[in-house]
Amino acid sequence: MTSQQLLLEGVELMLFGMGLVFTFLVLLIFCIRMMAFILERIAPEESHGATAVAAPVKPGNVQPIDADTLQAIQIAIKQHRASRG
Structure with missing residues (x-):
């Protein structure tokens, strides 16, 4: 085999591989997209407003x-920080 034939086989193999990857990704x-479409048909979301950002609280x-609630929050934060590291 000449170097030109090897080069052509390499290019052919590269194009075949890239085409296969492209086909797989498509x-x-x-x-x-089909699964998302089917799931939307089977179980549609109740409302999109539930995921909206809450309005800022006025001072x-x-x-x-x-x-008691403040102390429970502080204890929970301390336990969480202690467990992390």
């Missing part, structure tokens, strides 16, 4: 936290 995208509208 098929993967198609399958994902005059804040209720104070009682001492």
